[in-house]
Amino acid sequence: MxxxxxxxxxxxxxxxxxxxxxxxxxxxxxxxxxxxxxxxxxxxxxxxxxxxxxxxxxxxxxxxxxxxxxxxxxxxxxxxxxxxxxxxxxxxxxxxxxxxxxxxxxxxxMVSPEEEKPQNQHSEIILPKKWPTEQDFVKDFIVKTCSHSEKGKLQSDNYYKMRSKPRGRVLMFNNFVAVAHKVEEEDGLWKEKLQMRDGTEKDEQSLRRLFEQLHFDVEVKKDRKVEQMRSDIAEEKAHRFHKDADCFILVFLSHGSTEGIYGTDGNVLTTDEVKSSLNNKNFGSMTNKPKLIFIQACCADTYDKGANVADNMAKDMSDARKSMSALNLNDPKLENVDEADSKVEKSPSDADMFIANATTQDNVSFRNTKFGSWFIQALVYIFRNYACQTDLLDMLTLVNKLVSEGRASDRDRNIAVAVSVFESTLRHKLHFFP
CATH class of the missing domain: 1.10.533.10 (Death Domain, Fas)
Known part of the structure; x- marks a missing residue:
């Protein structure tokens, strides 16, 4: 032979x-x-x-x-x-x-009808009527690629530079065995309450496939305590790779609180600390470059029962998935310094950052134990279908819409809903140009 x-x-x-x-x-x-x-x-x-x-x-x-x-x-x-x-x-x-x-x-x-359309063709953006649906949690997928006209935007000053291969690094924390919170027992002692995050492996797999097809190197750290996450982020920032990279992405898959992300030890890594560590002042090799943070975790334990839009909302309960459990987080700060006649070129410390959370402050987010979380799977669905034709902010607006279509049940069997949220100090459009 x-x-x-x-x-x-x-x-x-x-x-x-x-x-x-x-x-x-x-x-x-x-x-x-x-x-x-x-x-x-x-x-x-x-x-x-x-x-x-x-x-x-x-x-x-x-x-x-x-x-x-x-x-x-x-x-x-x-x-x-x-x-x-x-x-x-x-x-x-x-x-x-x-x-x-x-x-x-x-x-x-499980291939969605949208994926049957030819690549390089601008498709009309039509979202699923319900979320999540088993059909849209595909086992495998191919990110749609840009048309020639879209790639022409690569040279535009209105867009962040996204031409290097790989584009940058993705550091992903996936805490499968995580401490949701600590409870006080009758004897006055505090005990950690461990919860398994079934379905998070699907989120990890989907995100890895997505970002690798978007030309990023992906590294996953599993079941990390807070100090380990701090150390991992510090080590990542020191990576010489970032000097020539165009973008950096940080992902958290864990339990969360109003303040931040739980480690496996029950301690919290605050969102403010994460944002500060990645800003232009503290992450020198990524100054003036986009830094993206995606957080799948709860922002506390309140269930959003939603606003009554129509009397027929209740009929959606029959489609609600009963295997959902919760999680997410967020909180920003602003600083202004006005120095009129400075001769030194400077960038605002908190510019060029983007952070997206699976749910709004004080509320839970939802994770399907078989197919993954509403937020991460919505993000993957939108990115793989529409990163070829639109920018990050438009895509996350679509993600918000998709997550809001979900219906679950709270502890009292009432309808519960959620919506993801993002904040941005990006100064240019960010197009991944797959």
Missing amino acids: YEMNVEDRGKLTSNRTFLVKNITKTMNVVDKLMEDGTITDDLKQDIEAKLTDNDKNRKLLDIIPRRGPKAFKAFLNALVKTDNAFSAEQLSPGAGAIYKVSMTSSEKG
């Missing part, structure tokens, strides 16, 4: 770490490869014998380069047909469009 060509082999090698972490349902991929003879039954057994998914992926990636010059295309085809189009795109941009032509509806998995 002839060897795979050097270029294809190089793509597999340079993307190995990414593929090991991101290929899902490995044995389904193997079955597809067996159908066209790329992999034999003996090789399948070698892969199946591995104990973890990552080890199965490593073994598969060891085998593919030895299966001949056609194996690379067969591998791309198998990835697309097993809900791994995201990984196929990483190896070969455009692979999703090439190979999905022959896919049946059942092979596509």
Whole structure:
């Protein structure tokens, strides 16, 4: 059997770490490869014998380069047909469009109708009537790419520079086992109340796929105490990478309070502290560049019962998901310094920052234990469909709209609602130019 060509082999090698972490349902991929003879039954057994998914992926990636010059295309085809189009795109941009032509509806998995439209085509922005719906929590997705006319905005002074590859770094904190709060027992002692954040792994996976397709490097820190989060952020800021980057993104997936984000130790990292640590004064390598913060956590434990818009609101309860639990946060400060005739070029300390929260102050946010949180999944839905044609502020307005369509139930079985919120000191439009 002839060897795979050097270029294809190089793509597999340079993307190995990414593929090991991101290929899902490995044995389904193997079955597809067996159908066209790329992999034999003996090789399948070698892969199946591995104990973890990552080890199965490593073994598969060891085998593919030895299966001949056609194996690379067969591998791309198998990835697309097993809900791994995201990984196929990483190896070969455009692979999703090439190979999905022959896919049946059942092979596509949960693909939204919006994603069937051709790429590079400005689509009318039409949001789902209800949120969340299972159809829109897709297993895999491909971020729509910009048209030629949209990319022309790259040179405009009205837009932040977003041309480097990677664009920047994403630091994501995902506290699955988190302390919601501390409760006082009868003996006067305080005890930590631990809560599992089921569904947060879906948020992490979706965000990783989204930001990597938007050309960001993504690093995830899991189950961190407050001091560890402080240390991680300080270490991140010292990263030499940021000197040449165009943007930085910080994400928190955790429990929250009116003041900030809970660590796994029950302490709170305040939102004000996070914002201050990332401002133009304290994050020198990102001065004048956009710093984005996304927070999926509660802003306390109040359920928003909403305003009575129509008498038929109650009928929506039948569609409310009963497997929702809550979380979010936020709080800003402003400073003004007016120094008229300064000769030194300066930037406002708090300029070029953007922060979005899953819910408004004092209220809970909602997380589906199977599919992820309303806010994060709405953000992913909007970004993957419309980052190709509109800017950040417009997209977060759409996210607010989508989150507000959700209906859940509070502790007393009354209808509860939520709306996400954002604040911005950005001085230019921010377009991701996917």
